[in-house]
Each structure stands twice: as C-alpha cells, then as structure tokens.
Amino acid sequence: MLQVAGLIAATLDSAIKIFPPSHIFVVANGNSPTPLDNTEEVCAPYSVNHIWSPIGCKLVAQFVGCYAAKEFKDILMIDDDCKLPPNFPVVGDRLTGNVKSIGYTIKSTGPNSSLGTLCQQAQDLEYKISGLQRLFAGAIGSATFPRGAISLWDREFLASVFYGHPGFSVSEDWFFGDSCRKLGGRIKMCSSVFVETETPDAIFKSSGSERGGFGEMTLFKQRFMRWNFFFVNGMWYNMAYIFRNWSLGWWELGAKLFVFQEAYETLLYLLAPFVLPVAALIRPQFLGILTGVTIAIYLVNVIIFNEIHLRLKRERVTYKMPYKMILAFINIVSCYWSIxxxxxxxxxxxxxxAEDEKAVEVILRLEEEIDDNAELDKRLSDACLQGRRMTVTALSTRTSVTSKGRGQSIMSTGKTRGMSIGTHSFPRNGPEIIGSHQPQHFSGPRPSVQFVDSPFNPASAHGSLKTPAWSDINWGHNAV
Incomplete structure (x- = not known):
C-alpha cells in the first residue's frame, strides 16, 4: 500500500509546475472509514488539497471532487498515474457553445517515463492512433467519449452529466461520453501534446511492477475484466442514441457516424466465431485474400500515421502487429464472457x-465544516500557497476537516487514487496563466475566491449542483 501511494508523487511533481497547489485536489478513496495508505503524507509537502472518501468507487470520487472544486468554472480530471508535460495546454477557451469536454491524446509508458516493455510500446501505438481518430470525430461532430485517464470539463455541465450517468463502476468514462452527448454536449480533442500514462507491462503475466489507478498488472485483466465488459450492452445504448437523440443538431451526423462504428465493431466481434469458421470451410481462398487486404490497409494506416504525423512530433513508435491479433482475440472472447x-x-x-445516499452524504459531510463563510474568507487569503485536508471518517459521523485554502482538483480511482484538476476559465483573453505555484509567476494580484455555501439538492433543475457565487478573478496575462 505505501509503495502504491507513492506513485502519485510523480503526478504531483508535474501538476504543480502548471497549477497552483491550492487548485489541486487529491481524492483518495476506499471502503474504509480511515485512509488505507499514506497518500495524505505523500501529498503534504506539496500543500495540495487531500480528501478521503470512505466509498471505494472511482465514479463517487469524481463526484466528490466535482463538488469540492465547485468554485471553479472548469475541471481537469486525471488519473494518479498520469504525468503532465511541462508544456501542457489548459485549453479552457475551447469550452464554448455546446463544446463541454476536451479530451487529450495520451501515450503509453513504462515506469519513470521509460519506453517500457514490448506490450507497453504496442499500447503506445494503439493509444496514439485512437487519439487521432477521436480528434477527427470531434472535428466533424463529437468524440464518443474522452479517455478516462485525462479530460477537461465545464464543471457545471459535468455535474449534470453525473445525473445522466447510469452509475456503473466499470466503463465509467464511456458512459460519461454517452451522457454528455445526450445532454447536448460535444466532446473535442486536444492533440498538441501526448500525456503520459503507465499501462500494463504484459498481456497475460506481469513482471510485478506497481501501477496506480485500478492497478491491473496485465492487459488481459484490464480489457477482459473491465474495459470490454459493456461492449455488448453498449450496443443498446449506441442504437438508442442513434435513433432517439438529436441534441447536437447538425453535429449529430458526425457524432452518430462514430457511434455506429462502435456498434458495428461489436457486432463483428460477436459474429466472428461463426462467420470465420464457415468462411474457412466454404471459401478459404477468399477468406485469406480478405484477411490479407485488411491487414494491408491497417499497415498503410499505421505507416502513414507513424512516419509522418508521429515523426514530426518526435513520437514515432515501433510496429507490433502480433499484439493487434492477440487483442482482437481477447475482445471477441470478452464479449461472450460479459454476456x-x-x-x-x-x-x-x-x-x-447522484441518487446514491452514501455518495450524497459524503458531499453533505464535507460541506458541514465549511459553513462559516467569514472564517473561510480569511483562510482563503493565502489560497495560492496552501491546500486543505478533508476527511470523511465515516458516513454516520461528522466530517473532520482542517481547512487551509481552496484549489484545483485531483481525484481518486478505485482503491488507490486517480487525479482530476479543476481550472478557472477566463472570459477576457482566453485561458490566461495557470502557471507554477510560485508567486513570481503571476503578474497582478492573486486570485480572490469568495466561497458561498449552498446545500446539495439532488432535485435541482437538470440534476445539476447549485453553482455558488465567486468573486471576480484577476490573473496575470501570461499565456498558458
């Protein structure tokens, strides 16, 4: 446990170079009234906000973090094993109109930002190709969903998304996308950087390295047990969306194209065990030609992407065709296992x-200790330098909170933690500086945030949290 908790230090090292520490929330969680590891001790030197939630669920942790950062307009949710590059762009200015979420392209790495094993390098190619596909989907309509590892959201809209989310604890990022699009929110991608995330180091048998988040050590367990669980059930949601939803207007045409692609891909997985053996018996030559053409088209796609796009970005990767074949087999079998x-x-x-009494109570308990506005205003005077400690020790007792400031958000995943960072949106000249926590990086006064408590009301319009008032924010004009 102690070793796993330490993994978040690398994430915090990269995050505080971009965001003030008081704007960062670490939401650790587990099915225990008290913390299960030393995450809080690891976070203490960074002066970030630490929250312990006694419910071991990533979705609940994100819900709590969304509320904890409620004085911010935008929120960046990231996993605890992600590492933000120094030039990470906070593209809050793109959250305009019906664009409510920005996903980021990601890359697979091994420990300490290394290339990792052959399996991790193969995932690197997969993630980068997927990012380009999502970029195109967002440009012509909407990406189906942003990667769960990192995404930027309009915070108030995200609160509404939680009310449309069915509450499943697996494939939660996929359902974020489904709920977002049904509410009329587009999802676009930012491809200017690749955000590092550590991935499983083997397909079937791990070498025993440590990972954050859910901590799957093998690709098989990650895909078979969790990612692919709703492949078949997702067909129902996708077809319902195609025929019943028109919230995005003309953008729906592009969005539905990629939603249909998801449903069609799942149908191919389901038919493969029947069609391929029959085709091999009746027309083996035709099957061979079709398979060869399919592989050739994929290779051409990879070569163009790798040798032109990734080479220009200095992110070129090696080719791992056998990995793709094994992954296709895992996808097919996982569909039938899930059924x-x-x-x-x-x-x-x-x-x-938002209907879970325990999840709502966690939020209410957190609010109990910050109902003295005058005292909180005094605590917020040094908001750029200090964070807070917030611990829900048990759902049947009063919350224990020691306040030291107010800030960004970093949220937990699973039994350990994930990360999610909330950011302010700047109405004048786009997203002005969200820079290092050192005061000299700001020109002009520090942000002054007035926090006004408002009771959590699940019956509020559209299921969104009541947004509190906050004071004007005066930042410097340094660009992100």
Missing amino acids: FKYARYFAKRHLKV
Whole structure:
C-alpha cells in the first residue's frame, strides 16, 4: 500500500509546475472509514488539497471532487498515474457553445517515463492512433467519449452529466461520453501534446511492477475484466442514441457516424466465431485474400500515421502487429464472457451516483465544516500557497476537516487514487496563466475566491449542483 501511494508523487511533481497547489485536489478513496495508505503524507509537502472518501468507487470520487472544486468554472480530471508535460495546454477557451469536454491524446509508458516493455510500446501505438481518430470525430461532430485517464470539463455541465450517468463502476468514462452527448454536449480533442500514462507491462503475466489507478498488472485483466465488459450492452445504448437523440443538431451526423462504428465493431466481434469458421470451410481462398487486404490497409494506416504525423512530433513508435491479433482475440472472447456475467451483474440495482445516499452524504459531510463563510474568507487569503485536508471518517459521523485554502482538483480511482484538476476559465483573453505555484509567476494580484455555501439538492433543475457565487478573478496575462 505505501509503495502504491507513492506513485502519485510523480503526478504531483508535474501538476504543480502548471497549477497552483491550492487548485489541486487529491481524492483518495476506499471502503474504509480511515485512509488505507499514506497518500495524505505523500501529498503534504506539496500543500495540495487531500480528501478521503470512505466509498471505494472511482465514479463517487469524481463526484466528490466535482463538488469540492465547485468554485471553479472548469475541471481537469486525471488519473494518479498520469504525468503532465511541462508544456501542457489548459485549453479552457475551447469550452464554448455546446463544446463541454476536451479530451487529450495520451501515450503509453513504462515506469519513470521509460519506453517500457514490448506490450507497453504496442499500447503506445494503439493509444496514439485512437487519439487521432477521436480528434477527427470531434472535428466533424463529437468524440464518443474522452479517455478516462485525462479530460477537461465545464464543471457545471459535468455535474449534470453525473445525473445522466447510469452509475456503473466499470466503463465509467464511456458512459460519461454517452451522457454528455445526450445532454447536448460535444466532446473535442486536444492533440498538441501526448500525456503520459503507465499501462500494463504484459498481456497475460506481469513482471510485478506497481501501477496506480485500478492497478491491473496485465492487459488481459484490464480489457477482459473491465474495459470490454459493456461492449455488448453498449450496443443498446449506441442504437438508442442513434435513433432517439438529436441534441447536437447538425453535429449529430458526425457524432452518430462514430457511434455506429462502435456498434458495428461489436457486432463483428460477436459474429466472428461463426462467420470465420464457415468462411474457412466454404471459401478459404477468399477468406485469406480478405484477411490479407485488411491487414494491408491497417499497415498503410499505421505507416502513414507513424512516419509522418508521429515523426514530426518526435513520437514515432515501433510496429507490433502480433499484439493487434492477440487483442482482437481477447475482445471477441470478452464479449461472450460479459454476456454470461450480465445476469449476475444486473441482478443488483446500480444507482446513479447522484441518487446514491452514501455518495450524497459524503458531499453533505464535507460541506458541514465549511459553513462559516467569514472564517473561510480569511483562510482563503493565502489560497495560492496552501491546500486543505478533508476527511470523511465515516458516513454516520461528522466530517473532520482542517481547512487551509481552496484549489484545483485531483481525484481518486478505485482503491488507490486517480487525479482530476479543476481550472478557472477566463472570459477576457482566453485561458490566461495557470502557471507554477510560485508567486513570481503571476503578474497582478492573486486570485480572490469568495466561497458561498449552498446545500446539495439532488432535485435541482437538470440534476445539476447549485453553482455558488465567486468573486471576480484577476490573473496575470501570461499565456498558458
């Protein structure tokens, strides 16, 4: 546990070079009234906000973090094993009109930003190609969903998204996208940087390295047990979206194209065990030609992407074709495994996170200790330098909170942590500086934030949290 908690230090090292520490929230969580590891001790030297949530669920942790950072207009959610590059762009100015979320292209790495194993390098190519596809989808309509590792959201809209999210604890990022699009929010991508995220180091048997987040050590467990679980069930959601939703106007045409692609891909996985053996028996030559053409088209796509786009970005990767074949087999088998498991999974009712009494109570408990506005205003006078400690020790007792400031958000995933950072949006000249926490990086006064408590009301319009008032924010004019 102690070793895993230390993984977040590298993430914090990169985050405080971009955001003031008081703008960063670390939401650790687990099914325990008290913290399960030393995450808080690791966070203490950085003066960031640390929150312990006694519910071991990434979705609940994100919900808590969204509320904890409620004086911010925008929020950046990231996992605890992501490392932000020094030139990371906070593109809050792109959250305009019906664009409510910005995903970032990501890259796969090994420990300490290394290339990692052959499996990790293969995932690197996969992630980068997927990022380009999502970039195109966002340009002509909407990406289906932003990667769960890192995404930027309009905070108030994100609060509404939680009310549309079905509350499933797996594939939660996919359902964020589905809920976002149904509410009329577009998802676009930022491809100017590749954000590092550590991935499983082997397909079936791990070498035993440590990872954050859910901590899957193998690609098989990551995809088979969690990522692919809703492949088949997702067809229902995708077809319902295609025929029933028109919230994006003309942008729906581009969005539906990629939603249909997801449904069609799943259908191919389901038909493969039947079609391929029959085709091999009846027309083996035709099957061979079709397979060869498919592989050739994929290779041409990879070569163009790798040798032109990635080479210009100095992100060129090696080719790992056998990995792609093994992954296709895992996807096929996981579809049938999930169908077998659905009966047991759906036998239990899954509440939406905003309807979960325990999740709502965590938020109410956090609010209890920050209801003295005058005292809080005094504490916020040094907001750029200090964070807070907020610990919900138990859902049946009063929250224990020691306040020292107010800030950004970094949220937890699973039994350890993830990260999510909330940011201010600047209405004048786009996103002005969100720079290092050192005061000399700001020209002009520090941001003055007035926090006004408002009770959490699940029955509020559109299921969104009541947005509190905040004072004008005067930042310097340094560009991000």
